[in-house]
Amino acid sequence: MSTSLAKDQRVNNLWDDSVASKLTGVDRLVYRSNCLGSDLRITNTGGGNTSSKLTETDPLTGEEVEVLWVKGSGGDLRTSKSENFASLYMDKLLGLREYYNGQADRGPKTPVEDSMVGQFPHCTFNLNPRASSIDTPLHGFLPQKHIDHMHPNSVISIAASRRSKELTQEIFGDKIGWVPWLRPGFELGLMMQQAHEADPTLDGLVMGQHGLINWAEDDKECYELTLKLIDQAADFIESKDKGADTFGGQKYDTLSDEKRDATLVEILPWLRGQVSQQKRFVGTLQSDTTILRFVNSHDAQRLAELGTSCPDHFLRTKIKPLYVDWNPQTESTADLKAKLAAGLEQYRKDYAAYYEACKHDNSPAMRDPNPTVVLIPGIGMIAWGKNKSESRVTAEFYNCAVEVMRGAEAMDEYISLPQQEAFDIEYWLLEEAKLKRMPPAKELASKIVLVVGAGSGIGKQIAHRLASEGAHIVCADLNAEMAEATANELTEKYGQGIGVSGTGISGCGPAIGLSVNITDRESIREALQQTLLAYGGLDHLVVTAGVFLPPSRDGKLSDDAWKLTFDVNVRGSYNLVDEARSLFEEQDLEGSIVLTTSVNAAVAKKGSVAYDTSKAAANHLVRELAIEMAPLMRVNAIAPATVIAGSTMFPRDRVISSLTKYDIPFEESESDDALQDKLAEFYAQRTLTKRPIRTEDQAEAAWFLLSDASSKTTGQIINVDGGLHEAFLR
Incomplete structure (x- = not known):
């Protein structure tokens, strides 16, 4: 059995004198806090408290005063900035002890003790809006300048042992004291003050069932003491490690x-x-x-x-x-x-x-x-x-x-x-x-949405719109790289979250990207499996994947092109819903499905017969699926008119072909964007609103159909076409 920790097992000493020497005041406290919070063996996400008692200039009197800077309520040490720390006049904070002692029913768990949190704002220095945490007395009533209160696994192991007090003495000797469990607050702060007054040589305390608090007059010394104590406890634990007999030994084998x-x-x-x-x-x-x-x-x-x-x-x-x-x-x-x-x-x-x-x-x-x-x-x-x-x-x-x-x-x-x-x-x-x-959660904060076609165009815009409402987005596309690019954009914008990598915990954040071929059921099943393993379930399905295959110069479309058009635009959507159906039924949570058809489904025109008839079939598929999936899942569709900008269905050659077809003047030297704008403006003038149709417009309609605002709507196709009167219902 090992008697000491290997170097790579010790907590990380991140202190850099070249960085710290350039910092003063509360910025040094922020630096120390970030260093401590960066190692999960030191404290948990969102847990732990740090403080420094600093000399500040009173904004009213101009006199120098002692101020306690302490991590405020709800902060996380790893990511904290100066605005995450509360600041209190020390003389006023210490004065609260007399006020507290004068109350009749003071003591642990009494309304008076809890009410003391409401007194902290009266001690606020410089109108700091950051609320003080319940741990404030633990830092304020101890005299040292710098205090770390951490939740390291190694020391909590001591605190959560039956012989906690004896182990504290055995491991740390006389330099670290021990206090029994008491809920954090005013009484615990007073108990710690009394423990220090009884033995001023103490460098810290093990808090029963809770963690570690230690102190020093120098901030670097305080930081290094924290690390030393954690490693000291870990060393002792490793010397007692039971190896293969840990937790009584293995009972079951791991599955492949x-x-x-x-x-x-x-x-x-x-x-x-x-x-x-x-x-x-x-x-x-x-x-x-x-x-x-x-x-x-x-x-x-x-x-x-x-x-x-x-x-x-x-x-x-x-x-x-x-x-x-x-x-x-x-x-x-x-x-x-x-x-x-x-x-x-x-x-x-x-x-x-x-x-x-x-x-x-x-x-x-x-x-x-x-x-x-x-x-x-x-x-x-x-x-x-x-x-x-x-x-x-x-x-x-x-x-x-x-x-x-x-x-x-x-x-x-x-x-x-x-x-x-x-x-x-x-x-x-x-x-x-x-x-x-806490602010109310966004409507899609707990929802998981599979967006098929998220690599570009309307699907990509929908993915961004839904993520802005808190949704977890599975970005799926035939092109895996484009799907992953969209997922990376969402992750960069909305963050990985506050979980820390390197813990063996599933690492995905608010979005993942994966490949799917909606004409292949096995590919769909694989995408659904990856969704389940990433997030545990699925709430909504959005399908924007589609294909438009232009006819040859003589107006003909091959049999293969006809088949592919219907395979993607009709059967593909059915495949997705059909494969997800058992998942939705097992989960038994209400959700919504949004397909993408087209106003072409209702408007007959030359040159797109296969595409238009496939979209007409997709319109009726929406109605059929709404009946089949009721009442658990709502099924609706958005029907765009021609969306030019951002669409992969309008490459330069097709845009030029359309401009030529409609006798719209252009120069071959013009950029793709300029050519697209000309064609979009032409289409806009054929609508009642006279405005080009954008991917953002489709995303807003999709968001509406997923939201509770449309909770009584199913089996409907919403045209997002700027008012194309040829597509009006007849």
């Missing part, structure tokens, strides 16, 4: 990648529908060796049932995960589904019982009783969240919980937070108030 994916594809739509009964979830899958070592072990069920310890963990993962005791070698997928169904039913009952046993008279209403973490032997973990970013972070947090359990079991015995304490954090009125302050 192929068998795992096939099993997931079979259960995910149904499972997503089950956990999304109150609100929709987006999934993240994890099947790396770390999580499999846990879920495949003898102790996994016992430890999972205990739940998590650190409040930061269970606020994301709920009080416990759903562990399914399924044997991947001897039991079938049908057996797994049956065990999941029974497990979900019992989980909801357990959660309701937990709520009823622990609630107070003023507790918020019971939240969604479905699990956010599902553990399956042989497969791994499925984490759920309101969007991909949140589900990735949920997975990240349960990984941290697993590492805490590993460390605690190696040293001693893992213990979880008592249920009442867990409930009082989960249903804390201050947390409820924070949730209510």
Whole structure:
């Protein structure tokens, strides 16, 4: 067994004197915070607090005053900037202790203690709008200039061990003290102050069931002390590591990648529908060796049932995960589904019982009783969240919980937070108030949309429009590179989310790109499988893929061209809906399908007989599918007129051919854009609105048909043609 960590296992020391020396004041605090937050072994996403007590100039008096700069409510250390830190006059903050001591019912979990958060704004320095966090007293009541409060797995393992206090002494000696669990707030700050006053030589404290807080007079020294303590704890854990006997040793074998994916594809739509009964979830899958070592072990069920310890963990993962005791070698997928169904039913009952046993008279209403973490032997973990970013972070947090359990079991015995304490954090009125302050989610924030034809033109514009409303976009196109380019644009614009790579967690963000041939059912099935493995389900389908094959100079179209036109424009859309049908039915969540036809379906004209008749057939396909897919899925279509700009259906040769056909003057030297503008303007003048039709216009109509604004609309074709009266219904 190893007695010390290898160099590449230690937390990352990112401090660079050449960078830090150029910074002053709060900028150095931001720098230190970003360094700490960049390593998940130091603290969780969104977790941890840092602070510095700095000398500032009072904007009213011009005098020098001491100001506490501390990470504000809701910030993330890895990405924080100066505006994410609250600032408070130290003298006013310390003065709150006298105010608090004068209240009759002061003490842990009392309304008075909670009300102290409302007093922090009276201490605000320089009208800083950033709200102070509940951890502010932990930083303000300790005298040192610089303080780090982190949630490292190694130290939480100590904090969540039955012999936590004794282990703290054994590992750190007399330089690090210990305080028992107490919910963060004013009382915990006072407890820490008293611990320091009792022993001023302390460099920090292990917080029972919670984490680590340490301090120094120099910010670099504080940062390096944080890293030293984390590595010291990790060294001790590794010296006690049980190797192959970790978590009681292996009980189940891992499925092959192929068998795992096939099993997931079979259960995910149904499972997503089950956990999304109150609100929709987006999934993240994890099947790396770390999580499999846990879920495949003898102790996994016992430890999972205990739940998590650190409040930061269970606020994301709920009080416990759903562990399914399924044997991947001897039991079938049908057996797994049956065990999941029974497990979900019992989980909801357990959660309701937990709520009823622990609630107070003023507790918020019971939240969604479905699990956010599902553990399956042989497969791994499925984490759920309101969007991909949140589900990735949920997975990240349960990984941290697993590492805490590993460390605690190696040293001693893992213990979880008592249920009442867990409930009082989960249903804390201050947390409820924070949730209510959050802006409302965008309409498509929890929705997964497959856009076929997203590589260019109307499909690409629709993908961008839906992503702006929070949708997760599966960009599919016959051209894989173009599909991936659109997905990359969306990811760059809307971000990977706050999950961190390198954790073994599924890495996709708000969009993925993939290839699909809608005339090939196997290709469609592969695209749907990739969608399920990326996000866990599918809510909406948009099809913009189409083909226009011009006739030869004598006006003829070959039999192959006729067949391809109908294969793509009619049968392709049917294939997509037909292959997705069982997925939608298993998921049992209402959704919408939007196909793309054309106003040419209603307007007879020379030179496009195959295209026009295929679009007429597609119009009726919409009506037929609306009947077949009701009431679960709505089916509608947009019918564009000629969209020139941004369309791959109008290459330069076709534009020139059309300009020649309509006797529109042009020069061969003119650019593609100039030629397209001339043709678009010609078509615009044939409409009632006299305005060119754009891809953006089609995207707005598609958005409407996917949104709740059209929730009573199905079987309809919406013309987006600028008012082409020849296409009016007759």
